[in-house]
Amino acid sequence: MIRKYIEKQNNIPKSPNLIINKPILWIGHFVCFFILIISSVSYALLYKEEHKWLFIIPASSLIIFLISVWYMKMLKKQINDIHNYSIWCKDNEKILHQLLYYDNLTGLPNRKMLLDEMNRMIEEDKNIKFYLIYFDIDDFKRINETAGYFVGDEILRQVSCRWNSITRDKDLLGRLSGDEFSLLIKGDLDRDRLLEYLEKFRGILSEPISLFGKDYLISASFGIAEYPCDGKDGVEILKSADIAMSMAKKSGKNFIQFYTYEMQLEILKRLQIENGLLYSVKNNELYMVYQPMYHCETKALRGFEALARWKYPGIGFVGPSQFIPIAEETGIIVDIGKWIIHEVLTKFMELQRRYQFSTIVSINISVVQMIDSSFVSMIKDVIKETGFDSKYLELEITESVLISYPEQIIDIIKQLRALGIRVALDDFGTGYASLSYLQMLPINVLKIDKSFIDKINIEDSMNQIVEHIINLAHRLGIEVVAEGVEKEEQLNFLLQHGCDYIQGHLLSAPLEDELIINQFLSLQNN
Structure with missing residues (x-):
């Protein structure tokens, strides 16, 4: 059926007709056969002893006739092969067209x-x-x-x-x-x-x-x-x-x-940020600022939270809320995170040696970093290289880490705790984790998100929630840090309900390197 269709579509006659329908081929056969008959009759009539050489005429005619028959047979075979090959090519052309233009799984156009x-x-x-x-x-x-x-x-x-x-x-x-x-x-x-x-x-x-x-x-x-x-x-x-x-x-x-065209601009900006991140560390475009954390009751310095900042040439300041998610999606956060940890511990080790005062330094860790197989060994190597005392290092993780890989993350936290490193649960209340998570997590510190602190003394229900979080954390032996404290009434409420530490613009905005030295000098004088 397919062969007939191909012959019809491409005007290819059946292979025998390619030979039979050619008059010149029949004329050639007839001439060869006629010469053979005439030469044989002539030889029979004219044969004499002295004319034996005349045998060459019918013999040569027979040879020519046989050669022509053989040639025709071979020619027919070759033409038949060409005919079959053309059909094969057309069949494969259909297959190639199917492969080129259609999806193999669904059969839909590709x-x-x-x-x-x-x-x-x-x-x-x-x-x-x-x-x-x-x-x-x-x-x-x-x-x-x-x-x-x-x-x-x-x-x-x-x-x-x-x-x-x-x-x-x-x-x-x-x-x-x-x-x-x-x-x-x-x-x-x-x-x-x-x-x-x-x-x-x-x-x-x-x-x-x-x-x-x-x-x-x-x-x-x-x-x-x-x-x-x-x-x-x-x-x-x-x-x-x-x-x-x-x-x-x-x-x-x-x-x-x-x-919309605005979408295109957003994509282009994202690509620009993504490309810039690849060279941000190498080009020394990333830098750190440090927000102090204070004891809620005495206002004494507890330590600093290290925060990454990026000044991208041609764009200017790019906020962490913009470049951190992109770094996580592309995996660049692993290299950036390693640089941050090494940079922060090196700096604070130098400050501690110079001013003879040790303080906690807290570093944010991405879920992408934590699930990296070399994360714990990388932390060990940086601590060993810098000589930083691990008991002053605090790593902050978010609730999303726990939701994505709960068992793996808990195992990693236990390994970090075994090294003497403190672990804090950051931005508590913004994700999907519930208070029941606190029972299964081997953490040292719980950080209440700024969105809760902003509503203190504004919404009664929020007052009760914050109070409940503080009490529950203390029962589990977990210290509490309130983030984003900006008003005296917020501080008074937290102090009244036993919050351990605070950080926020009320006491200090994030500080650059030069201003941290002033903090250490103040501590040294005290």
């Missing part, structure tokens, strides 16, 4: 077909208008990690089948890669009709996908780009839709987001 189709549409009509939707399944990595890649692939197939069933005939649904899909909407739709159309794609995922006796709840984030407003060709439109989808995920996932 990225190349999508881009080619968009560029074809643009070339045919520069004034055309269409939409490109970029889908991404939310938290799909978690499904692969917990249920396995086989289940993940089956979910992708079922999701693609659901979406394909509601795609209009003239639109093009495709899979770009992994858990990323696209929908090329041909035709000019107003935004209300477009959103109504896309709601079908979001709503059809509301029903769980059942596999091997387990239900999986799936959602997706959608980014929308419009031609020609959001790009001049297929590549730019695809990039714009991808940016919009990323913003939809940041907005809380399972969300539909139109592309």
Whole structure:
């Protein structure tokens, strides 16, 4: 069937006809055969003893005839081989086309077909208008990690089948890669009709996908780009839709987001920060400031919290809330964190030697740093290299660390405690951890987040919460630090309810290197 179709489409005749239908070949056979007959008859009639040499004529004619027959047979075989080869090439061309333009898992068009189709549409009509939707399944990595890649692939197939069933005939649904899909909407739709159309794609995922006796709840984030407003060709439109989808995920996932130019600027700034971070340590662009922590009752200095700052040439000051998350996502935080620990311990070791006064120094640690296999050994190496007494080192971790890797983090905390290092739980109350976590954590210090302190004496319920946190921590043998204390009434409330330490602008803002020396001089004089 396929062979007949190929012959019909490409006008390839059957291989025997290539020989039989050629008159010149029949004429050649007839001439050879005619010469053989005439020469044989002539030899029989004219044969005499002295004319034996005439035998050469019919013999040569026979040889020529046999050679022609053999040649025709070989020619027929070669033409037949060429014919079969052409069919094989056409079959493989179809296979290559399938591999080049279609996704192997779902059978949907792939990225190349999508881009080619968009560029074809643009070339045919520069004034055309269409939409490109970029889908991404939310938290799909978690499904692969917990249920396995086989289940993940089956979910992708079922999701693609659901979406394909509601795609209009003239639109093009495709899979770009992994858990990323696209929908090329041909035709000019107003935004209300477009959103109504896309709601079908979001709503059809509301029903769980059942596999091997387990239900999986799936959602997706959608980014929308419009031609020609959001790009001049297929590549730019695809990039714009991808940016919009990323913003939809940041907005809380399972969300539909139109592309805006401001998104592009934000992405470009992020890329600039990301590239700058790679060389920030090498170029000495990072520096440290230190916020003092004081005893709540006596106002005596307890120690300092080391805070990283970055002055990026061309941009200026970049706040930690901007560059730390990017450093964590890219993994650069591991190298930056090592530099911070080495820089801080070196500096405080020098101050302690000079002024003969030891004080606690607290350093923030990222979850990415803690789960790094070499984290504890790195801490050991830096302490050994600098000679810093580990009992004055305090490492601050956040609640998110505990939620992500509770057992692993608890084991690491125990290893740090065994080295004499103090561990503090930072920003308590802002994450997902509950008070029950305090029972299982081998920590020394609990730091109440500034958002709680700001509402002291403003909301009665917050007063009770802060009081309860302080009392519970003390019962568990944990010291309490209140962050962001900026008012006298906040300090008085904390003092009244037995808070151990405070830090905030009320007593001191973060200090640069030169001002820390004044703090040590003051302590030395006292």
